[in-house]
Amino acid sequence: MTNSKRYSRQIILPEVGKMGQQKLLNARVLVIGAGGLGCPVLQNLASAGVGNIGIVDGDVVDETNLHRQLLYSLKDCGNSKAETAKKVILELNPEINVTAFSEFFTAKNATQIVDGYQIIVDCTDAIAVRYLINDISVAKSIPMVYASIHKFEGQVSVFNYENGPSYRCLFPEQEGLKAVPNCADSGVLGVLPNTIGTFQATEVLKIILEIGTVLSGKLLIYDALNFQTQIISFAKNPKAIEKGIINGRLLPNGKKSVEDLTPEGFLEKCNQLGIVVIDVRELDETPEFKGENVIRIPLSMLEDYRKKLNKNQEIVLFCQTGQRSLAAMNYLQKSGFVGVFHLGKGIESLKNQLQ
Structure with a gap:
């Protein structure tokens, strides 16, 4: 003092x-x-x-x-x-x-x-x-x-x-x-x-x-x-x-969001039990990413599919470059989902790991 x-x-x-x-x-x-x-x-x-x-x-x-x-x-x-x-x-x-x-x-x-x-x-x-x-x-x-x-x-x-x-x-x-x-x-x-x-x-x-x-x-x-x-x-x-929590979490912060996963962070979450991993690409897009907890739900179908998801369930989203998965994450957060992440730069950032 x-x-x-x-x-x-x-x-x-x-x-x-x-x-x-x-x-x-x-x-x-x-x-x-x-x-x-x-x-x-x-x-x-x-x-x-x-x-x-x-x-x-x-x-x-x-x-x-x-x-x-x-x-x-x-x-x-x-x-x-x-x-x-x-x-x-x-x-x-x-x-x-x-x-x-x-x-x-x-x-x-x-x-x-x-x-x-x-x-x-x-x-x-x-x-x-x-x-x-x-x-x-x-x-x-x-x-x-x-x-x-x-x-x-x-x-x-x-x-x-x-x-x-x-x-x-x-x-x-x-x-x-x-x-x-x-x-x-x-x-x-x-x-x-x-x-x-x-x-x-x-x-x-x-x-x-x-x-x-x-x-x-x-x-x-x-x-x-x-x-x-x-x-x-x-x-x-x-x-x-x-509603307040969702709005607050969606505010821009001028820096990389903790919800934007790195390739390493994405793969780590994919190996955890109880996490739902959703590929929001179209059905014919490659490369394919397989896993026991990976499901493919194109972005256009996510609105209907979300009714099957638990809002407290931890969810990881990915697409080709990260743009569609970001949109999907924002949509789910606005709908009341509290544990949503996405692969920040998309499946393309995993090329080395998928070879």
């Missing part, structure tokens, strides 16, 4: 102590959105000594942000939110490590950005991005600390925590969700996101420290205008979880 004096009032708490403070220092937290919610989350996490913080935001500071986004000042207008937030919280606590991603969180970069982080904090105001955050976090078993604000009301919950309910369990995806208004459309009381963001930061610290009762399976609703709170419980929906 680098500076016990800085955290002394926190360390004296029996629930924290020096070991807890070390947990905070070792933690890796990704904050998506450096706006109204992100600002108080970042300030509180940095002050508490969370040692590794990622900030994702492709926006720039605007004067309309300043009444609620307290990390920024007038001189910051026009500058990157992520870079500016990084600079400010490092001034607040120079002992921590901060990484700024000056880009919006999308399906193309999600996998690379979340890599290595233990907790994701959803500080966005876009419904589609929330589903994306949920899907990547549930696929990678990373807790998602959620919040949203509207006028005088805020909501907080924790999803995907210790195999608990997901965002999709509480908010099933529906048509028209993109039309839900954000702050720019309907307004927000300036203090509200700072209150709700502090609630989020509290949940993050509890998760890291493994203390208290985490808001998993519970939605906290805060009405600032009437100073009322209520907590609503909600249940886990296995189908919603499955």
